[in-house]
Amino acid sequence: MGRKILLEHIDVPGINTYEVYRSKGGYASVEKALKTMSPQEVVEEVKKSGLRGRGGAGFPTGMKWSFLAKPEGVPSYLVCNADESEPGTFKDRYLMEHLPHLLVEGMITSSYALGANTSYIYIRGEYFYLVRILEKAIAEAYANGWLGKNILGTNYSLDLYVHPGAGAYICGEETALLESLEGKRGNPRIKPPFPAIAGLYGCPTVVNNVETIAAVVPIINMTGDEYAKIGIGRSAGTKLISASGHIKKPGVYEIEMGITVEDFIYSDEYCGGILNDKKLKAVVAGGSSVPILPADLILTTANGEKRLMSYESLADGGFATGTMLGSGGFIVMDESTSIVQNLHTFARFYHHESCGQCSPCREGTGWMEKIIHKILKGHGTLEDIDLLWDIQRKIEGNTICPLGDAAAWPVASAIRHFRQEFEDFVKNPSAQREVKYYFHCNNIDTAAAYSSL
Amino acid sequence: MAKITIDGIQIEVPDGTTILNAARMIGPDVAPPTMCYYSKLKTSGGYCRTCLVEVTAGSEKDPRPMPKLVASCRTTVMDGMIVANNTSAKVKDARAGVVEFLLLNHPLDCPVCDQAGECHLQDLSYDHGNYKTRTDFERRTFEKIDIGEKIQLHMTRCILCYRCVKTAEQITDGRVHGVLNRGDHAEISTYIEEAIDNDFSGNVIDVCPVGALTDKTFRFKSRVWFTKPVDANRNCENERCSGKVVLWYQGEEVLRVTGRKDQWGEVEEFICNTCRFDKKQTSDWTIEGPRKINRHSVISANHYMNLVKPKELKLNDIKQITE
Numbered sequence: 001m002g003r004k005i006l007l008e009h010i011d012v013p014g015i016n017t018y019e020v021y022r023s024k025g026g027y028a029s030v031e032k033a034l035k036t037m038s039p040q041e042v043v044e045e046v047k048k049s050g051l052r053g054r055g056g057a058g059f060p061t062g063m064k065w066s067f068l069a070k071p072e073g074v075p076s077y078l079v080c081n082a083d084e085s086e087p088g089t090f091k092d093r094y095l096m097e098h099l100p101h102l103l104v105e106g107m108i109t110s111s112y113a114l115g116a117n118t119s120y121i122y123i124r125g126e127y128f129y130l131v132r133i134l135e136k137a138i139a140e141a142y143a144n145g146w147l148g149k150n151i152l153g154t155n156y157s158l159d160l161y162v163h164p165g166a167g168a169y170i171c172g173e174e175t176a177l178l179e180s181l182e183g184k185r186g187n188p189r190i191k192p193p194f195p196a197i198a199g200l201y202g203c204p205t206v207v208n209n210v211e212t213i214a215a216v217v218p219i220i221n222m223t224g225d226e227y228a229k230i231g232i233g234r235s236a237g238t239k240l241i242s243a244s245g246h247i248k249k250p251g252v253y254e255i256e257m258g259i260t261v262e263d264f265i266y267s268d269e270y271c272g273g274i275l276n277d278k279k280l281k282a283v284v285a286g287g288s289s290v291p292i293l294p295a296d297l298i299l300t301t302a303n304g305e306k307r308l309m310s311y312e313s314l315a316d317g318g319f320a321t322g323t324m325l326g327s328g329g330f331i332v333m334d335e336s337t338s339i340v341q342n343l344h345t346f347a348r349f350y351h352h353e354s355c356g357q358c359s360p361c362r363e364g365t366g367w368m369e370k371i372i373h374k375i376l377k378g379h380g381t382l383e384d385i386d387l388l389w390d391i392q393r394k395i396e397g398n399t400i401c402p403l404g405d406a407a408a409w410p411v412a413s414a415i416r417h418f419r420q421e422f423e424d425f426v427k428n429p430s431a432q433r434e435v436k437y438y439f440h441c442n443n444i445d446t447a448a449a450y451s452s453l
Numbered sequence: 454m455a456k457i458t459i460d461g462i463q464i465e466v467p468d469g470t471t472i473l474n475a476a477r478m479i480g481p482d483v484a485p486p487t488m489c490y491y492s493k494l495k496t497s498g499g500y501c502r503t504c505l506v507e508v509t510a511g512s513e514k515d516p517r518p519m520p521k522l523v524a525s526c527r528t529t530v531m532d533g534m535i536v537a538n539n540t541s542a543k544v545k546d547a548r549a550g551v552v553e554f555l556l557l558n559h560p561l562d563c564p565v566c567d568q569a570g571e572c573h574l575q576d577l578s579y580d581h582g583n584y585k586t587r588t589d590f591e592r593r594t595f596e597k598i599d600i601g602e603k604i605q606l607h608m609t610r611c612i613l614c615y616r617c618v619k620t621a622e623q624i625t626d627g628r629v630h631g632v633l634n635r636g637d638h639a640e641i642s643t644y645i646e647e648a649i650d651n652d653f654s655g656n657v658i659d660v661c662p663v664g665a666l667t668d669k670t671f672r673f674k675s676r677v678w679f680t681k682p683v684d685a686n687r688n689c690e691n692e693r694c695s696g697k698v699v700l701w702y703q704g705e706e707v708l709r710v711t712g713r714k715d716q717w718g719e720v721e722e723f724i725c726n727t728c729r730f731d732k733k734q735t736s737d738w739t740i741e742g743p744r745k746i747n748r749h750s751v752i753s754a755n756h757y758m759n760l761v762k763p764k765e766l767k768l769n770d771i772k773q774i775t776e
Contacts, residue, residue, distance in 0.1 A: 190524070356632070356639030358500050359500070363554035367554075394554070395550075398547050
């Protein structure tokens with residue numbers, strides 16, 4: 001049984017209420033941090049833990065915190081990025097729904113470390129029901145003296161607000177999130193300056209993912225050195241993985257980093273194998289934007305080593321034979337899946353969500369979607385595949401924010417690893433149409449899926 | 454002061470200068486093209502990605518190259534920075550890509566567009582674009598929106614450079630238009646059809662790099678290269694208006710009035726709507742003289758300014774050349 005840290009008490013009934021959460025040792029990190037540690041010590045502890053950003057990029061959190069500018073007379077802010085919109089990722093929803101107090105506790109401890117007296121949780125518009133859950137948790141925290149003026153009798157004060165977005169994927173990008181939080185159109189800002197220098201309302205700001213902030217709680221409780229021992233190498237700690245697709249047991253799993261991908265897919269503790277015991281075809285390992293990998297490359301690296309669930313191992317081989325851990329949206333596809341159809345779904349999403357600010361992404365995402373649609377409908381040519389490759393190459397790296405890259409990578413990897421399938425669609429469209437390809441649940445035996453749970 | 458090398462040419466510029474402005478100081482052969490950056494407008498630039506350059510050495514202290522191409526209009530120089538613009542194959546490739554993206558949904562109706570001849574997109578695609586299009590999809594079109602008596606908005610031609618939005622925000626009193634929707638459905642609009650009407654609103658026509666915002670009083674009157682530009686000024690009663698304009702003549706008639714544009718196509722000083730739309734008599738103005746236009750510009754096609762009469766060749770000279 002893998003070690004659970006964030007989801008340790010997830011099965012306790014009523015853990016979403018303050019009383020039960022407190023009885024299970026909740027808010028101990030706040031007590032420890034505020035009473036025995038200085039803010040700088042908390043930052044040092046997080047640095048020692050080796051915690052890396054859980055939102056996708058994997059940037060060391062302690063280092064990000066130490067970049068925060070601290071000019072005199074200017075407030076600094078902590079913003080929690082709960083705008084989880086990456087297709088395939090639903091870990092933050094799970095965490096906030098069942099353990100709202102863990103996030104609130106993490107916010108208090110982290111805000112203390114950063115010297116922020118006002119903090120925000122920017123939550124995705126579609127998670128409207130979670131706003132009520134979080135607001136209830138915050139109200140309980142206020143009532144019990146964990147938020148407000150002079151927390152625990154110290155001279156540290158904190159106000160915590162929940163701000164729902166309006167449902168744009170782009171507002172998960174940290175600077176677009178800040179624009180949206182300020183009440184403006186959610187366009188990403190041009191960097192530099194980075195939010196650590198000029199973020200929310202022009203003040204120094206740290207933006208962290210929900211899971212990152214939640215992980216601060218066990219780090220303070222067990223000390224950073226202890227936390228660093230969990231996991232493997234520079235991928236310290238545990239990670240929440242949202243497993244979905246053609247597997248027997250979809251859901252959110254907390255894994256200790258360093259288990260093999262094979263274990264994760266096939267062991268009964270986690271995904272439980274491929275649905276209906278079909279063959280594995282491909283895996284998108286970290287949410288829709290990371291490169292898709294075929295079965296052989298996701299299970300073993302190009303050097304023949306077993307691939308592990310960690311930042312380094314998944315990225316082994318660069319984009320030629322590797323992928324990224326990303327936000328942990330683990331989408332498994334069995335042999336009946338059409339990669340072209342799947343890619344069309346992704347491309348349509350990025351076309352719809354592009355903010356329209358910079359030209360490569362605005363025009364390129366739509367163009368790619370149209371070409372993939374054309375190929376899918378049997379009107380494509382072999383030149384279209386090369387054109388698609390050329391378009392993604394001209395988008396990648398040339399945009400203001402990473403949405404352009406996120407739109408380009410799935411296209412690049414699908415062509416890189418599954419070019420044959422594109423050519424089949426071009427050369428023999430009628431035969432391709434007869435094959436029952438569905439990415440949606442039409443041909444999944446749902447009764448069998450549920451009975452195996 | 455920071456020393457920076459662009460395409461092998463070294464120049465010393467004040468700290469805080471952007472790479473683009475440093476390149477402009479060297480000259481037009483080195484300066485990257487721009488579609489959205491406008492030196493007179495704060496926070497403009499960074500959107501169109503035509504000014505991408507490769508930084509092959511970050512600075513004296515940290516000579517590592519930057520991993521991605523950077524937007525030169527928003528990146529400040531560092532001492533010892535080495536930049537490749539026209540000499541970089543990567544930059545040329547990316548720029549060709551950007552031009553292709555900008556033209557993807559552009560109607561290319563230059564033959565009937567009033568901007569033709571002074572259109573930045575035309576120049577850009579001439580310099581960096583392909584001869585052929587690679588798309589056969591239907592182009593995106595928009596319904597025309599009425600934004601008042603004087604200004605025509607033709608959204609289909611727009612490349613979303615945000616210049617007009619920033620002009621309205623920074624030059625005029627109160628912005629009533631902005632960008633609606635997102636992605637490739639994004640459009641410049643006034644939301645509920647409302648006239649853009651204030652003293653300086655006409656400047657959005659001048660800052661528009663394409664034919665999306667044009668002067669209704671000039672529409673379809675003439676091609677720009679058939680008109681003769683003349684510098685003129687008047688004592689404008691509006692304090693914020695410079696009164697320094699260019700009159701575009703056809704025969705005796707003033708067809709339109711615009712601000713004076715520098716060699717980068719940017720207005721030197723903004724002018725008010727009275728000067729632009731209502732003063733179309735020669736008697737309203739003090740004439741300074743013919744406007745100098747770059748002789749490579751199509752606008753100078755019918756002018757005899759700046760032309761050098763070819764040397765008459767003697768028979769012996771011709772022999773020398775042919776030998």
